[in-house]
Amino acid sequence: MSNLSAKLRSLASNDPAKAAACDAVAALAAAAASIAAVIRQPDAEALLGATSGSANTDGDDQKALDVLADEMIERALAAVPAVAAYLSEEQDTAVPLHDDGQVIVASDPLDGSSNIDTNVSVGTIFSILPASGGILQPGRNQLAAGFFVYGPQTTLLVSFGGPVMAFQLGDDGQFHDMGWSVSITPDTREFAINASNMRHWQPDVAGYIADCLAGETGPRKVKFNMRWVGSLVADGWRIFRRGGIFLYPADARRGYEAGRLRLVYEANPVAFLVEAAGGKAIDGNAPILDLVPRTLHARVPLVFGSANEVDEFARYRP
Ligand code: F6P
Numbered sequence: 001m002s003n004l005s006a007k008l009r010s011l012a013s014n015d016p017a018k019a020a021a022c023d024a025v026a027a028l029a030a031a032a033a034s035i036a037a038v039i040r041q042p043d044a045e046a047l048l049g050a051t052s053g054s055a056n057t058d059g060d061d062q063k064a065l066d067v068l069a070d071e072m073i074e075r076a077l078a079a080v081p082a083v084a085a086y087l088s089e090e091q092d093t094a095v096p097l098h099d100d101g102q103v104i105v106a107s108d109p110l111d112g113s114s115n116i117d118t119n120v121s122v123g124t125i126f127s128i129l130p131a132s133g134g135i136l137q138p139g140r141n142q143l144a145a146g147f148f149v150y151g152p153q154t155t156l157l158v159s160f161g162g163p164v165m166a167f168q169l170g171d172d173g174q175f176h177d178m179g180w181s182v183s184i185t186p187d188t189r190e191f192a193i194n195a196s197n198m199r200h201w202q203p204d205v206a207g208y209i210a211d212c213l214a215g216e217t218g219p220r221k222v223k224f225n226m227r228w229v230g231s232l233v234a235d236g237w238r239i240f241r242r243g244g245i246f247l248y249p250a251d252a253r254r255g256y257e258a259g260r261l262r263l264v265y266e267a268n269p270v271a272f273l274v275e276a277a278g279g280k281a282i283d284g285n286a287p288i289l290d291l292v293p294r295t296l297h298a299r300v301p302l303v304f305g306s307a308n309e310v311d312e313f314a315r316y317r318p
Pocket of ligand 1: 111112194233260
């Protein structure tokens with residue numbers, strides 16, 4: 001079974017941009033292994049669930065582990081000459097690192113952090129872009145993207161534009177190839193949405209979910225199952241594994257006019273993996289990867305998963 005380091009060495013061969021992306025992924029993997037260790041055995045700095053006393057760019061309370069994970073990732077990337085800048089959910093503006101760097105790394109250092117103190121999977125999401133394109137590039141430009149999940153297993157899904165590769169952290173501190181050919185099944189009978197927001201949904205989302213809930217006697221004529229972990233990485237991992245559709249739509253609440261999730265470091269990397277695995281990821285209409293972010297922390301409605309089911313959802317749009 002090959003490990004991530006060997007895979008990165010073979011990918012990096014003659015392409016300088018790919019080599020830079022590989023260096024960044026290697027640094028992120030080392031940081032993720034350390035973050036996983038802190039989650040397993042929290043130290044005084046990372047009391048799980050403790051708040052840092054401030055809010056992030058989202059206005060959410062920052063947890064101590066959010067801040068620690070952000071620091072660990074920034075430190076790891078700062079040691080890589082190929083990384084020009086670091087964009088983080090936890091920091092208002094881009095962090096410049098190396099003037100001659102070839103890539104920019106955007107990250108949500110600790111996705112799903114409201115789940116930290118409940119022993120539910122959380123993760124680190126990342127997107128790697130060519131530095132020449134600046135910080136506001138469409139996700140189609142990504143050189144690589146992926147996410148780590150800190151759950152019963154610590155895992156990594158990553159793509160460099162080719163197939164999605166899956167790795168699992170072993171006791172030796174290395175990420176090992178899981179030997180899994182990652183592809184999202186085109187059809188599904190499972191959806192993921194925070195249904196507590198139902199009263200705020202737009203008619204298309206309400207209509208689509210109502211038809212799923214109507215089951216065998218409804219227009220879809222089949223029974224749907226619902227799953228909602230509340231960590232994008234965990235809901236995402238499940239969809240890569242067995243299909244499904246995930247929706248975090250825009251809704252009528254103040255501040256949710258463009259949904260909740262962030263384009264640059266949440267939706268884009270997930271969409272890159274989803275397309276590489278044969279699925280679809282849209283903002284309701286357009287492919288996520290075609291959108292040009294207007295700001296670093298711009299939000300976007302996100303619907304992704306099994307291709308035929310995403311198409312089915314799109315048919316409900318006005
Ligand atoms: O972006 C952070 C996040 O925790 C995602 O991981 C998750 O999908 C979403 O927010 C959950 O939001 P809500 O608490 O509104 O269901």
